Amino acid sequence: MPIALTPRPVPEIKHLGDVKTRSANKRKIICFSDFDGTIFMQDTGHVLFDNHGCGSKRREILDEQIKTGDRSFRDVSEEMWGSLNVPFEDGFEVMEKTLEIDPDFQSFHQYCIANNIPFNVISAGLKPILRRVLDTFLGEEASSHIDIVANDANISADGSEWKPIWRHDTELGHDKALSVQEARKEAELACDDGSIPLIVFIGDGVSDLPAAREADVLFARRGLRLEEYCTEHKIPYIPFDTFADIQREIEKIKEEDDKKTAGKGLPARFNPRANLWRRVSSKNAVPRYVVMSPTKEEKMFLWPEAFTELKTPSVETIEEAFPVGTVQG
Template structure:
């Protein structure tokens, strides 16, 4: 059993949606039709991202450079990673975004050891992406939920931090949720430990006060009691 802090990336670790910025800059115009169909419920987020990435016309170096130029960390993120390290919490990134921008952004801040699960990309005439479950099975939907279930099944205590609709199913499985935007709106009055945040300094303040109590509570419950 581990204590995990599970982060979304776009609009959470970073202030903006890097994937959307990338599509706006480098994808053929058809990506906007794909986005509209995704918002209408025709595609999962994984299917939408794969289809939109197929329309991107730029090489790996260009995309990575663009990410480094545009992505801005949400204030307090590095401090929260330090807090987690010193307090025996494991930070993990679980994102529907792409490694081609998540990796360079995190690595640029010397976070190369930060565990990240995201879309794995490659270029073979066109850009491609694959979302694998914790068991290595390719997924067309439910990527974040698959990891949330795996963490739960291992007995991990998860603090989930996110903002969007794609975070909702995974966040529902977490004992503690820090939420912004759509995620906050959807879970308000539904989740017993839902905390709003705008910066990661807000998260640290709650963790400092509440984490010992959460840990004591989770430690007092064993699988045999269920």
């Protein structure tokens, strides 16, 4: 399903091709954000697994299997979700009591609506859960302005079966980078004046890098793993403590872009790598490109799936270039 490019009063996305820029002199800005640890301080899945599923100790073992590359993210996730045995409503009760929303997110979301800035959630989680959380904490009307790009799920009425319906047929289940690429392409096609939308991504962990690599502006929650990784590998980013910081920075970026470009052509902070990574992101291109640019940062941006790739002989060449499990996500 296409990703929405304009706020609208209903959650369905139907008329992407009719989207126009607000003004020829105003840059279209599109925000994408991680969910767990970014909008909410806790991980929705972890809350469920610890209280109604495999438990925290088993979950930690499974998380480690992902980090070491012994098992794929998708494989481990299916075990975690499959461990649940609780009706959806009962499971949501513990999430409602446990989850904490960023104190300034609601104000930021209203700012996005008022300024015609589409806000999309990109998550490796399950869409029905994320939608219910947003409906509860924001209210259904406000929540309807946020599109959720995530995996779907089949959840039995008695809660005995929780089965993810993966968005992509990969070992990650949801290729966040591909989702942002699709949105960027659709947004560019929708801008009939030839301008290029500014893509913003907001996250907290290294696992957000596949999507972050496609953004023009990256916000990383201060003090967490994404910021540490960006600092270590000299990846441009803007740190934030709450969404109020993001709102202030976006205002500055809007003013800067309007002054330098008048909202036309490429954004002042355009990320030329976004197109580069798309051109060389196929598996066949990896070995040749690694020789050209062997830095750890470029390896992570080039083919982030390799860092959670299941250890099999079929990926021997890639594992040699990208040591599996060297980056935690």
